[in-house]
Amino acid sequence: MDGIDLQDEHQAANSAKVTTSGSSDGAYRVLARKYRPSSFEDLYGQEPMVQTLQNAFETGRIAQAWMLTGVRGVGKTTTARILARGLNYEVPGEIDKPTIHLDKPGTHCQAIMEGRHVDVIEMDAASHTGIDDIREITEAARYRPASARYKVYIIDEVHMLSKSAFNGLLKTLEEPPEHVKFIFATTEIRKVPVTVLSRCQRFDLRRIESSTLVSLLQEISGKEGIEISDEALALIARAGEGSARDSLSLLDQAIAHGAGRIAADEVRQMLGLADRSRVIDLFEHVMRGDIASSLDELKAQYEVGADPAVVLSDLADFTHLVTRLKAVPKSGDEASVTESERVRGREFAEKLTMRILSRTWQILLKGINEVQTAPKPLAAADMVLVRLCYASDLPDPEEALKLLKSGKFSPASGGAPTGNAPQGGGGSTASAVSSGRGSAPQLRTVAGGQAMAQAVGVAPQTAPQMRRAEELHEKIAIRSWQEVAQLAARMKDIPVKVSVERALRLVNFQPGRIEVQPTEIATADAAGELGRKLTEWTGRRWIVAVSRDQGRPTIHEEKEANQRQLVSDAHSDPEIVKLIAAFPGAKVVDVRILKQEEDIPFETASEVTDIDPTDSIDFTEDF
Structure with a gap:
């Protein structure tokens, strides 16, 4: 790997001690700067970008601007300098054209890689965010380079430019002079306006494997x-x-x-990491459902300085490794996988099902966040391990249903399968499994060959509960849009009720299919969520589709319109007019019709000479 300074590289290669390596003036330089790549061949893991640039340079199809994006430390600024070096590469008497083959130090190479070339201008957008900074670039871009082939502007963290600065750059970026090239680098590509992205060739620098x-x-x-x-x-x-x-x-x-x-x-x-072999031992204890050993192992690691959140993260990493080994066995041959991880991970992969591994991953993913925010991380980590131990031997819903139908799953016995399995505390069965260090747990086979420690726990629903749910589904029949809102209210699902009444306009209603038009306040998945809820509540499939047609007013809008009409009618009633006249400043603000009078026309009530006490009319009086 070529260094920036050839003299420094020579010293580093012949140095016997790290303390003697450094720059020519004796000052030490960190490894990230000392071994910074200086050519395209030195870029690790960015082969697609290099291939694209090679073809572009060879055919003369050189873009006017490039956008380099990726996470921190993958080489965006370094790649920008190498690209500027390739654009201005010149070896007197040999090469005088843009190329990616930078075999020899060129006329401008060292100055460009050290960031001090007069024609390669680097700007940090984090500290130069305004329109005045961009105006300097656009005005200077008119002049030809002093010595190099191209005048190259490298703008790092370009997403931090202000809106006015982006707008000031657009015209020059779209039609720059032939001697000007732009190279942008950013870690937040989504913050860059699409008008800028459309004028650049984009390269996503990948994480290095x-x-x-x-x-x-x-x-x-x-x-x-x-x-x-x-x-x-x-x-x-x-x-x-x-x-x-x-x-x-x-x-x-x-x-x-x-x-x-x-x-x-x-x-x-x-x-601050725990011993990897001890993390694997902890994984084994958890998969066996051995709560005592799991908690003891976590406490032992905590006492030697391991962070509980880091231990769970390592546990999640090993779960991911075992899952990969089960899906793609050859993934264990990677250099980043240690020998103990490879051997023991393959043993676990042979005996654990994908469902158990997926469930373990989900619990750990949620548990890590809990531990990071908990006031007592060790206690929170303990609870996560207890949850994992109990979940390690629980059947999934499909297996529980099979056990229930086959009569091997007895709700009366606390949900444990019938048979000769010994009962343990907490409503679970504890299988006595003995395994030495480095060997995977010997997992018992339950429910058609599924590998688990035990099959324990309560079934999701007992048979009587399932029959009652089916009877409830048969009674639910939705015939109108209003009944959808009423059903949401019955199910006490306030978000869906509010969405139906205020956020969705009905376009077409048919049994099993509803077309709606979302309002401005509707969430992105309002229609899909309603379809899922209706399917769950009614026991039949409902499709809620978004339509481009104009829908009728929402239920809330119709209620407000009706209420406004009632108030207007009340103002025109002679008796109400007399009543308002008797109280100067009073006005009708609300009209409520009692249930027994809902079918009586308003005109009938207006013929009554005296005010009926069953009517409820609210007045406000300004004094």
Whole structure:
């Protein structure tokens, strides 16, 4: 891997101690800067972008602007400098055209890579966000470059430009002078206006795979003369999360922590991670449903400094690994997977079902957030493990229904399957499973060959409950849009009731299919949510589709219109007029019709000489 400074690279390659490596003036430079890529060949994991640029340069189809996006540390700014170097690459007497083959140091290469070339202008949009900064660029773009082939503007964190700055850049970006090129870099691509994106070629820089990061770290460690174990490299690569800069920063920290010799334990201690083998042991305890051993193991890891949230995160990572090994066995051959993870993970993958692994993943995903926000993280982590232990041997709804129909699932016995399985505390069966360290749990087979620790718990619904639910579904028959709102009220689902009455306009109503027109206050999934709720409540399939046709007023709008009409009619009634006249400043604000008089026309009531006490009319008086 080529360094920025050839003299520095030569010193690094021949250095026996990390303390002697640095720049030519004796100042130490961090690894992320010292081994920053300087050519396209050095870019790890970005082969699609390099191939596109190579074809563009060879055919002369060079774009006017590029947009580089990706997470932190994948090389956006470095790629921008390399691209500027390729655009202005020139070797006197040999090469004088844009190319991606940067084999020799060119006339402008060193100055561009060090960010000090007069024709390659780098601007940080985080500190230059205004229209005045962009106006300087647009005015200077008219002049030709001083020495290079192209005048290149590199704008980092471009999403932080103001709206006026983006608008000021649009015209120059769409029709720049032939000698001007723009390169933008951002981590928040969604914040960049689409008018700017449409004028650029976009490259999404991918996260670097863990195996690639391990190779990169191994190569740099060799150049620095550092002894580091493969497991330690895997830990650093995993903690780097696809970022080369983050991984090199962690390697720098590990070198300082280990004083030239780095073992996995030291890296684990530095990162605050639990021992990976102990995490696998914890996974085994959880899958066996052994609550006592699970809680003891978590407490032991906590006492040596492990963060409960990190332990659960590692547990989730191992669950993900076991799931991948079950779905794609060859994924265990990756360099980022340690030997213990590979061996024991494959054993678990053979004996655990995909449903159990998926359920474990969902519980851990929710539990990690709970632990991170809990006032007592260890107690919250304990509760997550208890939940996992009980859920590890629960049948899924389909298996529980099969057991119930076959008579092997007895609601009277607390939901446990009938048979000779020993009963344990908490309404679960505890199977005595003995396994040594490194071996997967011997899981019992229940319900047609499904691998579980036990099949325990209460069935989702007993047979009488299911029959009552079916009878309830038979009684629910919806014949109008108003009955949909009434059903939502009966089910006490206030969000759906409000959505039907205020957010959806009826276009067409048929049994099983409703067409609606959403209002401005409707949520994005209002129609789909209503369809799912109706299907659940009625026991038959309902489709609620969004229509482009104009719908009738919402139920709430119709109620308001009717109420306004009643108030208007009340104002025109002679008796009400007399009453208002008797109280200066009074006015009718509401009219309510009692149930026994709902069918009586309003004109009939107006013929009564005296006010009927059954009428309810609200007045307000301004004094």
